Amino acid sequence: MALYEQTVPQFTKMLSNIEAWLDLGAEYAKAKNFDVAVLLTSRLAPDQFHLLRQVQAACDQAKSACARLTGKEPPKHPDTEVTFDELKARIATVKSYLATFTAKDFEGAESRMIPLAFMPGKGLVGADFLSEMALPNFYFHTSMTYAILRHNGVDLGKRHFIGGLNLQDV
Numbered sequence: 001m002a003l004y005e006q007t008v009p010q011f012t013k014m015l016s017n018i019e020a021w022l023d024l025g026a027e028y029a030k031a032k033n034f035d036v037a038v039l040l041t042s043r044l045a046p047d048q049f050h051l052l053r054q055v056q057a058a059c060d061q062a063k064s065a066c067a068r069l070t071g072k073e074p075p076k077h078p079d080t081e082v083t084f085d086e087l088k089a090r091i092a093t094v095k096s097y098l099a100t101f102t103a104k105d106f107e108g109a110e111s112r113m114i115p116l117a118f119m120p121g122k123g124l125v126g127a128d129f130l131s132e133m134a135l136p137n138f139y140f141h142t143s144m145t146y147a148i149l150r151h152n153g154v155d156l157g158k159r160h161f162i163g164g165l166n167l168q169d170v
Contacts (some may be wrong), residue, residue, distance in 0.1 A: 003069055003110060003130055004103040011062035012098050014142050015091045021156060022084045026169060028154045042148050049141075050168040051148045053079075055087045055093055059094040060143040065134035066101055069109040069126050081118050 005100045043050040049057060056079050064114035066106050067074035075097055109126040111132065116122050118134075143161075 002106060002125060003062075003126060004101065004106040006130060006135070007062075007066050007069065008098050008101050011066070011138065012095050012162055014138070015059065015062060015095055017161065018058060018142065018145055019088050019091050021146060021154070021160060021162075022055075022088055024156060024160070025149050025152075025154045026084050028152075032153070037082075039149065039154075040082070040084070040087075041154050044144065044148055044151060047152040048144070050080060051145060052087065053068075054141050054145040054148065056081065058091065058138060058145060059090055061134065061141060063094050063097050065130065065138065066098060068114050069112065069130065069134075070101065070105040071112065072105075135145055 007025060019104050026036050029039060039053045041050045056077070059077065060074075063074045066072075075093075077090060077093070081090055087122045112122045114126055114129040116124065123129075146161050
């Protein structure tokens with residue numbers, strides 16, 4: 001499978017899922033009569049990012065992975081969001097950015113060397129960068145977003161995580 005198909009459609013789908021989870025989180029806070037900001041600052045462990053930062057990190061991973069694989073510079077976001085609506089606006093901005101990529105942009109990306117800033121002088125070829133680093137990192141932050149909301153009582157299930165399927169008749 002080409003790197004475009006492994007990135008843009010999947011990142012877009014999962015970011016849309018996060019938007020839906022945030023809506024369910026806001027509805028839950030309203031139904032239970034508590035400030036939704038409680039969810040934004042919730043975390044699973046004291047040394048872990050809170051929900052707000054998990055969503056920001058998932059967005060950063062999606063845009064950065066595509067940009068790095070295609071030799072582009074990702075847009076910068078200052079991490080100033082403090083509400084669910086602001087997080088959803090950031091997700092929408094990242095999804096719009098992802099929509100600018102085409103399969104042609106990813107030509108040659110499998111073998112393009114991707115330098116690792118945290119390991120000066122080291123890098124991974126694009127295919128390895130995606131499978132060993134970018135996808136696991138994106139799914140980590142996506143999963144933690146889901147887990148924090150679920151841990152706090154938001155009624156989420158596996159179908160919410162997986163999202164829609166491209167079902168076909170057999």
